[in-house]
Amino acid sequence: MSTRETDSTSTTQNASTEPILRTENVRKEFGNLVAVDGVSLEFYDDEIVGIIGPNGAGKTTYTNLISGALSLTDGTIVFDGDDISDLRKYKRVRRGLVRSFQIPQIYDELTVFENVQSSVLSRKQENNRLFSLTHRDTASIEETERLLEMFNLESHADEHTEHLPHGVRKILDVAMSFALRPKLMVLDEPTSGVGSREKNAVMETITDAAVERNIGLIFIEHDMELIRSYSDRIVALHEGRVLDDDDPAAVMNSEAVNQFILEGGV
Amino acid sequence: MSTRLPTFGDMKAQELKGLLLDKRLLGGGVLFAALALYPGLTMNAYHTRLLAWIMCFAIAALGFNIVLGYTGLLSFGHAAFFGTGMYTVVIAMESAGITDLIVLLVLAMLAAGVVGAVIGALSVKTHEIYFALLTLALAQLLYVLAARDVGGLTRGTDGIGLSRPDFLGIPISEAPAHIYLMGFYYHVILVCLFATIAVLWLVLRSPFGLTLKMIRENETRAEMSGVPILRYRLYSMVLSAMIVGLAGALYAVVVGHVTPEYLDWTMSGEIVFMALLGGIGTFLGPIIGASGFIILQEVALGVTTYWHFTMGLVLFVVVLTLREKGIWGGAKALVDDLNERRDDS
Incomplete structure (x- = not known):
């Protein structure tokens, strides 16, 4: 590399x-x-x-x-x-210290956007916030958008993940891990x-983001x-x-x- | 722009206008007005009572759906919270002499929340059938305590009759029963129902609500995103218990007599039934389910002594054909489908 x-x-x-x-x-x-x-x-x-x-x-x-x-x-x-x-x-x-899985671990009944946003909010440890709407939370929305762009997932943002092709699910899994800002x-x-x-493309995406x-x-x-x-x-x-x-x-x-x-x- | 604070602050005037013109909000307002005026316009005590009954169970089913629909845990012990709400009201009135409705409702919610925390703490480590059975067993324990009159508070299977609470120092309990219900208490339930809807609508769309959905959808991932999943399951049990406890407290005054039956597992089963009937995958489904359940029960009771059979048959057909969407989700899908066909032609 x-x-x-x-x-x-x-x-x-x-x-x-x-x-x-x-x-x-x-x-x-x-x-x-x-x-x-x-x-x-x-x-x-x-x-x-x-x-x-x-x-x-x-x-x-x-x-x-x-x-x-x-x-x-x-x-x-x-x-x-x-x-x-x-x-x-x-x-x-x-x-x-974050790990990803052999089989993508994602939330099937949520959209790609929500999948990534949930990771962003979890990293910020904002899971406790009761009285604010996630779809109006500008800070996490902007960060989610940047991540989707970084992993070329923008076109899938509003899709539910259960119908995504396997390669995209893999990338989404990795994007969610990156949202956690691991060391x-x-x-x-x-x-x-x-x-x-697709293997090389997946590896390129991951290693480039890591670097x-x-x-x-x-x-x-x-x-x-x-x-x-x-x-x-x-x-x-x-x-x-x-x-x-x-x-x-x-x-x-x-x-x-x-x-x-x-x-x-x- | 700082968005750590709740976002109402930076809501633009235009957005506010949009919110007011929102179809759902408008529909809710119209429904609220219609329900609020119904007793006064019709003077029908039977219908008012039935509606009060339906609204109590709608609150219970909404509260139950936090655990089943959002966190993905099937509890068969929610009678414990409903019954705790009821007993708290009657015991607080009888033994402690508290007569103010607001205080009674708050106490009931707190007591149910504590019971929810205890049952939750003992059960959230388990999954699926084990969770269902454990919650069932723990709730049954409360039933036995109440039925055997352990502690001398519940008067066993005879139960306790209760008088009507007052409101903010106004001796409204002195009014005749049907006036108390039609002119006052019915509206308290109505306000509680709409407040529950508003609070839950907000909470389930908050980061907290998203966290519950994360746990429902994929526990492994939720934990690997840094979420302490057991703690959040416990939170969802406590929140759910408090709302179901509120429903029980409101209902206690409607029926006027509290017995251990409300702590029994058949009560838990009825709450599950309502949620399934209306659709656990939807926000408003439980309300439709509670209404459907109670109306069906009334109709079936009038026609046949085999009303349990009728109810079972309906649930069987609904679950088989509509699955987790229930009546409400099924109706929504049908409307979407019709719209699509109209657009196509």
């Missing part, structure tokens, strides 16, 4: 500063099964990190631990300088279910081509452990990664 490469100086600079997210020896057991087995990683707010690994490597479990959907068996998660290991899901979101976004297969021709807003990205992806083109760094997981954590070329050429992930088929 060209934008990233020209930014490489700032990347090295920031690499010495505090990571936005740090997991220390994070572990998750389901009964006898160890899904995540002591993962220690650091993520920065100016990089895009791809997570790869075969099925059952613990990728989704690891992101669920980060978002708080699952509780830790052991280990610590530090976000933006604070220990958030025991923090409730919605509180992590309010701090700027770090965790994307679980952002292009799953999207037609192969523009200075948001760190972590994404799980099965498509190695996408991983290679859009990641600044790749983390390879295998059986709940970190197999490799390096720049894309190094990871792709690593013997272990080739043996366990690339050849095994993903």
Whole structure:
């Protein structure tokens, strides 16, 4: 990704500063099964990190631990300088740790506009306002309009989301996450279910927005081509452990990664 | 422009004019006037009583729909709030000697709100059928307490008769029963109904209302947008309970006798019935549902002893053909459809 490469100086600079997210020896057991087995990683707010690994490597479990959907068996998660290991899901979101889902999670019986506006209002923690009309709330309306423009969703603004094509639903899901003004976004297969021709467009939209807003990205992806083109760094997981954590070329050429992930088929 | 404050401040004169000419608002005004004049013009005590009855349940159904239609939770325990409203009025009058209607109504709403907070706190973690059963069980608990006269306040299944409350120090309760109802109390209910409509219309279009819809539509996303969903479900239960409690309090004076039956699950069922009949997916549906229910009940009672069967049949047909749109949503769809066809030809 060209934008990233020209930014490489700032990347090295920031690499010495505090990571936005740090997991220390994070572990998750389901009964006898160890899904995540002591993962220690650091993520920065100016990089895009791809997570790869075969099925059952613990990728989704690891992101669920980060978002708080699952509780830790052991280990610590530090976000933006604070220990958030025991923090409730919605509180992590309010701090700027936002995730999106493999299957778009949107509000089907609301319009595209309302979907995004609801996220804007939630970020401003204005859910409590009883006696004002949302369709007259200029501040959130203007912000919603800017977001719709940014993600090319203006033409769908007044449509109910249930009839939207899958690719648009994906973009809407991402737009709603951006409305939360995250510091770090965790994307679980952002292009799953999207037609192969659209995949790059979806990734471009997401990464461009992330760069523009200075948001760190972590994404799980099965498509190695996408991983290679859009990641600044790749983390390879295998059986709940970190197999490799390096720049894309190094990871792709690593013997272990080739043996366990690339050849095994993903 | 700062818009953190409620937006009435920066409403332009033109917008205000538009609002006044709004079809719905005009329709509401005409309906209010017609209803307000009805008892005086017809002097029909039976109709007035029936209308008062309908309006009480319309308030209850509107309040219930906050939880079902907007937050997406099916409660089978709303009799608890209705009954609490009724018992609060009668106990406050009997035991505490409070006779002012306004005070009684406020007390009833607060008491119902507290019951709503307790039942809500115990049940909002559950979903769907579990939520329905838990609310049902908790409400049934209140029924048993009232029926067994635990605490000696409710006089068991005999219930308590109540006298008529006064209003702002005016000893209006001394007027004969039919004058009290037709000249005063009916209008109190009418004002309460329209106030409920106005407040809910606003609240459900506010960021708070949108938050409830977010929870109904997709809990996962709502939580991942930073919304503490359990807290908002609880808020919606409390708000709903307070409005249903108001309905119960108003109704208590109309029937003049409070028994544990109003806390029973069949009462909860009737409120669910009304909301479904009118349409939970619409704002005004519950009012139509309450009217339909009570008129149907009156008619069926006069014609057959099998009125429960008749009611069941009607609900069956309505739900099967119109689903969550109910009568009101179905009628709206029909009008839209006819307009479209007219435009086409």
